[in-house]
Amino acid sequence: MLEWKKRLSFVIVAAVFGVMLAVELRTTMPSEERDTRDIWELRADLTKEQQLEQQLLEELEDYEEKLRHYQEKEAAGGGAALEATVAELREEAGLTEVKGSGIVLMIAPFSTADYVGPVTATVSPELLQRLVNELNKYGAREIAIGGERLTNRTAIRDINGITNVGRRPIRLPVEVKAIADDVDKLYSGLAVSPIRDDFIVENLELSISKPKSVIVIPPSTERPDVKYMETASAGKEEK
Amino acid sequence: MWLPLLGMLLGFAVGVLAGWEIPDEYSNYLSIAILAAFDTLIGGWRAHLQRTYDELVFITGFFFNIILATTLTFLGIHLGVDLYLAAVFAFGVRLFQNIAIIRRLWLAEWAERRQNREKS
Numbered sequence: 001m002l003e004w005k006k007r008l009s010f011v012i013v014a015a016v017f018g019v020m021l022a023v024e025l026r027t028t029m030p031s032e033e034r035d036t037r038d039i040w041e042l043r044a045d046l047t048k049e050q051q052l053e054q055q056l057l058e059e060l061e062d063y064e065e066k067l068r069h070y071q072e073k074e075a076a077g078g079g080a081a082l083e084a085t086v087a088e089l090r091e092e093a094g095l096t097e098v099k100g101s102g103i104v105l106m107i108a109p110f111s112t113a114d115y116v117g118p119v120t121a122t123v124s125p126e127l128l129q130r131l132v133n134e135l136n137k138y139g140a141r142e143i144a145i146g147g148e149r150l151t152n153r154t155a156i157r158d159i160n161g162i163t164n165v166g167r168r169p170i171r172l173p174v175e176v177k178a179i180a181d182d183v184d185k186l187y188s189g190l191a192v193s194p195i196r197d198d199f200i201v202e203n204l205e206l207s208i209s210k211p212k213s214v215i216v217i218p219p220s221t222e223r224p225d226v227k228y229m230e231t232a233s234a235g236k237e238e239k
Numbered sequence: 240m241w242l243p244l245l246g247m248l249l250g251f252a253v254g255v256l257a258g259w260e261i262p263d264e265y266s267n268y269l270s271i272a273i274l275a276a277f278d279t280l281i282g283g284w285r286a287h288l289q290r291t292y293d294e295l296v297f298i299t300g301f302f303f304n305i306i307l308a309t310t311l312t313f314l315g316i317h318l319g320v321d322l323y324l325a326a327v328f329a330f331g332v333r334l335f336q337n338i339a340i341i342r343r344l345w346l347a348e349w350a351e352r353r354q355n356r357e358k359s
Binding site: 005006007009010011012013014015016017018019020021022023024025026027028 | 242243244245246247248249250251252253254255258259260261263266269270272273276277279280283287292294297298301
């Protein structure tokens with residue numbers, strides 16, 4: 001009887017140990033991520049994926065079209081298709097002049113009549129970046145700040161106290177041009193945007209022109225430096 | 240001999256199936272408590288093999304060691320000294336000693352049995 005009781009207590013203690021071990025293992029093991037999305041989130045995700053699919057399909061179609069074009073031209077023996085592609089790429093890289101409907105923004109120092117503080121001579125890069133973001137948000141296709149075309153590689157930064165766009169220092173007043181496919185949307189978007197208040201805080205005034213039917217944006221002056229590509233010589237190609 | 244193992248498995252199954260989890264901050268305490276519990280279990284086993292097993296000592300030792308170890312850990316965390324290492328060291332050393340004793344007892348038993356077989 002006594003022996004049996006002894007055993008039972010040992011078993012119970014062992015069981016307690018087992019429970020502790022299990023709890024510790026459960027705690028330290030990484031629990032698997034639960035999918036807690038509800039039906040609307042799932043739908044939104046599905047829509048996003050469908051859009052991506054659509055976009056990829058469109059790109060695929062585009063490339064297939066190009067490939068067919070190349071093959072046809074190759075049969076004809078001309079480099080016209082290649083040249084067309086080069087022109088397209090140059091346009092995409094911002095190396096060509098662009099004309100289109102858009103708006104012109106003007107950034108100028110702003111001061112009330114009784115203002116006696118220091119006069120702002122430049123516009124901070126943060127503010128310019130904010131403006132560019134805002135323009136892009138409302139559908140601007142091409143942007144130029146002070147005659148400098150913005151491309152994916154253009155830096156807006158402070159150099160020795162003066163804001164530079166690309167390699168061009170920005171001095172006030174400065175003109176910002178933006179071309180958009182839907183100018184009215186850009187205009188109305190900017191009209192309600194709080195960006196003007198942000199400029200006022202820095203003692204700058206941002207005036208927005210009415211939509212104009214023709215605006216010319218100059219090509220980018222920066223030469224893209226090509227590091228990892230070499231020109232293939234015609235002789236090599238034929239070998 | 241298999242009964243405690245069965246009990247442990249049963250406890251483990253209950254722990255897993257019940258799905259209890261403790262917050263991450265307390266997992267330190269639990270791991271030290273587990274070490275203490277393991278040490279007591281092995282100690283009890285060794286005592287059983289040496290026929291010196293006392294139920295009261297075993298049960299009180301089990302809970303007292305767990306409480307002591309977690310208290311040390313708690314104090315260590317609040318004093319900024321890794322006091323839990325003291326528990327790890329003490330229980331670790333004892334664990335090895337007890338397991339070594341169990342092994343020797345087994346060896347002795349095995350040698351005895353072989354001798355008996357040779358004799359007969």
